[in-house]
Amino acid sequence: MNSSVVDAHAAAHPHATTFSSAHPPRTATQAPGRFGAAALRAAAVLWFAVTAAGQLIFAGYIAGFYGRVTLAGRPELWNKVMPHGYVSGDTFFNLVLGVHLIFAFVITLGGLLQLVPAIRRRVPALHRWTGRAYLVAAAIMAAGGLLMIWFRGGAPGDFAGNVIISFNALLILACAAAAWRHARSRRVDFHRRWALRLFVAVSGVWFFRVGLMFWIAVNRGPVGFDPETFTGPALIVLGLAAYLLPQGMVGLYFLAQQGRNARAKIAMAGGLTFLSLTMAVGVVAAAAIMWLPRM
Numbered sequence: 133m134n135s136s137v138v139d140a141h142a143a144a145h146p147h148a149t150t151f152s153s154a155h156p157p158r159t160a161t162q163a164p165g166r167f168g169a170a171a172l173r174a175a176a177v178l179w180f181a182v183t184a185a186g187q188l189i190f191a192g193y194i195a196g197f198y199g200r201v202t203l204a205g206r207p208e209l210w211n212k213v214m215p216h217g218y219v220s221g222d223t224f225f226n227l228v229l230g231v232h233l234i235f236a237f238v239i240t241l242g243g244l245l246q247l248v249p250a251i252r253r254r255v256p257a258l259h260r261w262t263g264r265a266y267l268v269a270a271a272i273m274a275a276g277g278l279l280m281i282w283f284r285g286g287a288p289g290d291f292a293g294n295v296i297i298s299f300n301a302l303l304i305l306a307c308a309a310a311a312w313r314h315a316r317s318r319r320v321d322f323h324r325r326w327a328l329r330l331f332v333a334v335s336g337v338w339f340f341r342v343g344l345m346f347w348i349a350v351n352r353g354p355v356g357f358d359p360e361t362f363t364g365p366a367l368i369v370l371g372l373a374a375y376l377l378p379q380g381m382v383g384l385y386f387l388a389q390q391g392r393n394a395r396a397k398i399a400m401a402g403g404l405t406f407l408s409l410t411m412a413v414g415v416v417a418a419a420a421i422m423w424l425p426r427m
């Protein structure tokens with residue numbers, strides 16, 4: 133309510149003036165709340181813009197590198213990035229990895245589409261169908277990833293790294309199941325929360341890559357890990373941060389958004405803005421070092 137509306141109301145109803153003099157003026161108490169809500173919305177838009185830009189480049193890299201060399205009949209070129217990617221004669225796991233790469237492209241673009249509010253509002257049928265496809269893709273990614281980690285051998289990293297990424301796979305499956313269950317029982321608010329949790333769980337491997345490139349860029353080289361064996365404490369901390377921190381942020385975001393505490397909204401907006409700017413540095417580094425040169 134703006135101040136001119138409050139003044140007109142007070143003039144027409146003197147008792148309202150008496151009431152308002154016993155309490156702080158409504159405009160004064162509502163202004164920080166309005167500012168907090170606007171700041172939180174703006175921070176969420178900034179976060180989505182950075183995420184969308186970075187994930188579009190990632191999807192472009194998957195299509196522009198893996199898609200291009202595979203369509204040219206040269207899957208052995210996957211090994212320029214993954215030393216044990218294509219193994220001659222290992223048809224089953226070559227196929228698992230091929231499917232993983234196709235769905236990596238689909239899920240990265242699909243997740244961004246699901247988060248655009250205009251699509252949810254204007255074309256709800258599309259949202260429902262891409263949502264179902266997203267859940268299936270999430271399950272395929274998690275299951276294929278687990279198979280490759282525990283049954284193929286040669287995946288990068290050590291036992292701790294494998295356990296941490298497997299935890300992310302289980303998180304993806306749990307969030308997908310919860311988002312699906314709430315959508316089926318039409319509990320829109322719970323569905324929305326679990327869908328966002330699923331999106332950040334699926335984006336975990338992307339956060340990891342962006343975080344790693346941020347770390348390498350600010351340290352001007354690999355620090356705290358061995359780039360040959362892909363092991364070391366920095367990777368463990370980064371893995372935990374990439375998979376757990378976004379879940380914590382989603383929880384805090386919903387608390388701040390639904391609560392009435394203006395300071396909590398502003399603090400959350402500040403935290404989210406800081407993370408978005410950090411992510412933006414990581415996206416630029418990942419694009420420059422890993423993705424664009426291979427496309």
Ligand code: HEM
Nearest residue numbers: 213214236273274277278280281287288297298301334337
């Ligand atoms: C759900 C989102 C995921 C996406 C978008 C994704 C994307 C990718 C991409 C693009 C690659 C090729 C490597 C590169 O160029 O960066 C890859 C490889 C791989 N991914 Fe995933 N992935 C996801 C989830 C997972 C999960 C949850 C696991 C494990 C549980 C996993 C395990 C693997 C493995 C083992 C490889 C082969 C790495 C190698 O041999 O060097 N992925 N993934």
